[in-house]
Amino acid sequence: MLQSIQIMALPLQDLKARIDQELDENPALEVLEDRETISLDSMPEKNSEVESYFENSSDPGFSSSYDQAAADSKQSFMENALSKPESLREHLIWQLRLQPIPEEFFQIGELLIRNLDENGFHLEDPELLVSQDQHPAMKEMISIIQRFDPPGCCSADYIESLKIQASLVVDVPEAIYPLIEKHLQALDRGKYRDIARAEKIPEEEVLHCLEILKSLTPFPGREYSSAEPTYVIPDVAVTRENGEFRIMVNEEEIPVLGLNSFFDQVFQESGNNDQPGHAEAKSFVTSKIRDARWFINSIQQRHDTLKKVALAIVEYQRDFFIHGPKSIVPLTLKNVAEDIGVHEATVSRLTRGKYMQTDFGIFELKYFFTNAVTGTRKGGGSYGKEAVKAIMKEILEAEADRHLSDQKISDLLEKRGIKIARRTVAKYRKELDISSSYNR
Template identity: 60%
Template sequence: MQIQRPAMMQEQKLKLSPQMLQGIQILAMPLQDLQARIQEELEVNPALEVVEERKTVSIDEFSGKSGDYEAFENTSDPGNIGDYTTSYGGYDDEASEAKRKFMEGAIARPESLQDHLIWQLRLQPLPDEFFQIGELLIRNLDGNGFHREDPLELVPEEMHPALRQVMSIIQGFEPQGTCTANYQDSLLVQARLSEEVVPSSVIPILEHHLELLEKGRLKEIARQLKVPEHQIERSLEFIQTLTPFPGREYSATSPQYVIPDLMITQKDGEFVIILNDEEIPVLGVNAFFDEVLQSQGDQKEVKQFVTSKIRDARWFIQTLQQRNKTLLKVAKAIVEFQRDFFLRGPKYIVPLTLRDIAGEIGVHEATVSRLTNGKYVHTDFGLFELKYFFSNAVAGTNAKGIQYSKEGVKAILKEILDSEQGGTLSDQKLADLLKKRGVSIARRTVAKYRKELDISSSYDRP
């Protein structure tokens, strides 16, 4: 028989305080998220205030301004951090306000694909049951107009005949071809609904020979269908008038804009690292709270509340300063390791690990990982995510045993493909040319890198 007895155990656990958790979260935030986080903190902490509201400015303007602000106590303005100086400039407040009002007035929510289809569904003389099924089908469509989930799983089995009827009705709505499984299904629906004269070979081509059509093998299609080649050419002309992704016309997805956190450029033979904090307001502690603390010092509850809010405000400001300092340290270390990239371009990027940067600036690898994720840097060679500069090594084959990074190899590969003869080179030919340049990788690796560069195979390239 087992007997349970109380026992004392000693163990160690790592617990994060709310302040530490806040610091980790802010460290990982790109500028867009950080702006929202600052606004949240301003709303919940009355002791925190905006000392200076900076105006939004393009990175080109930002890099051309000068005039330093000194860092002062109890504010988030980093001023001079280490060996780097942030830059600011003056702006026309009246013009900026007019532009803001114009932009706010111009913002309008575009009609989504679902809105457009449901509006047409309401015009149909359908019973309530059919309308409910139609709404389920429409809400199940993605931005292309295709089913997200199998539509047969949306309703019980006994309702499947009604579902198929409603699906057929929606497929005829504008734009035609939505409420389908994929682009092939959509093209078939559009061809069958077309009011134009449809060549007899169109449907067989879409059903069985679409892959051959994509590769331009018209003669082979004509041979298999036993029709003249000119008929296949007419079919191709008709198919090209159809829309493979009909829902995209009504896509309500907004473009995602990237705000660079840093700018690294050359000036007078030296690298200049600029922290883009123009997007972030300068924060400070509200002086009124200090006055309240002095005048109401004998009231315990008031004193506790005011002291707590001041402490939280100062901690938040300190966390922002620490984020900026660490970001500059990481940028400086990346420049030291990737000097050839910043001098000569992406082709010369070298292998680099998180451990290399972490060891250089004296932080944990996880800190570098959080800091570089989702943050971008504007360079003389374009806009890059900080993660771009970390790449595994690909062994070289020359006498010096030079190692190339994956991104460096991809840059060399793109250079070859962009040349006059590059469009006709197969993956094996590309692998052979890379080997002559001192990069030994397999044909399948070339194919993988080519796909990551969004470049078609030699068969599909013009």
């Protein structure tokens, strides 16, 4: 039961890893068919005439029989060189090597660079990295590294980084430094007059400083972030053909499993064998076959339940699959659980980290479960949260030149029969990764 629950919760990529692990641990389990494998028989045959011509030519640079190990090594090197991006530390150390500095300074500089996080800021206090008598050299190296590309690295935080970057700007106003230290939030809110009054400078100078700040990078190291993109493999796909919906669970990524024929044969022939030591062998074979059957059944149960959940989602969210996200309706785990005859926890576990491919894009299964937002019009029913967010996005795209405030968006939604507070609009806007009206 525990194994079944665990397998139910696994996304497709994790399930593939779990199958590989089970195949390694249980000799009674084997792959009957690997859908991802391409038969060598289906590969195109070599053009022997062309190959023979080049092998017999006077050009020693071509040979199909040259050292394969060397070729593989070269291929691996080229792939790594092309695919691996340069890290922030590598980029800074490369610049450090070009500096005309003593070896001791280079070593301190390398320590400082290896102490930087992905933003380009110190992980530990730099004074802890070197001895007391090396502090003057350490401070000098920090000053040098801060002016490397990207400028502003090797700083304590984004405030110090912005000040360093500002100092490298030609003819930068002195007023920019107190703005960075004390007034960044006020700048973000557009309170230029208040800032000018506090610093006793013209408002035009505040605006000039703001333009300079917009050209700076508060987290300079992120340009060299080595974070890999995340790729999603849909667990289930829904298509609409001739007015009918077709639901397909992704089985292509999962191999077909079965019992190892040798183990099965031993199990069948073990009934009347009374030879010494046979009981232990029989117990081992029986245990492994039982585990293999349980594992195969658990995967099949995951497949069947996932298909039932997908079918229920399509039934409840039919308008979504016809018209798109604006038509999503409120749906709870309880609705689906009662519909397919399982516990709510099972539905929750199954929908976590799994994705559905639709005509409108790829969505996490949890996307289709949404709270209700009550409509204001008589008989208007209720709207799903995601539907409200989709309508909000549509309004903002249609009114892009008007920079609508959250209150104005709330008013426009009410005209469509959706009454939500301004703070709720702000919350949904942030979830849509849309900035405030001022920033827009």
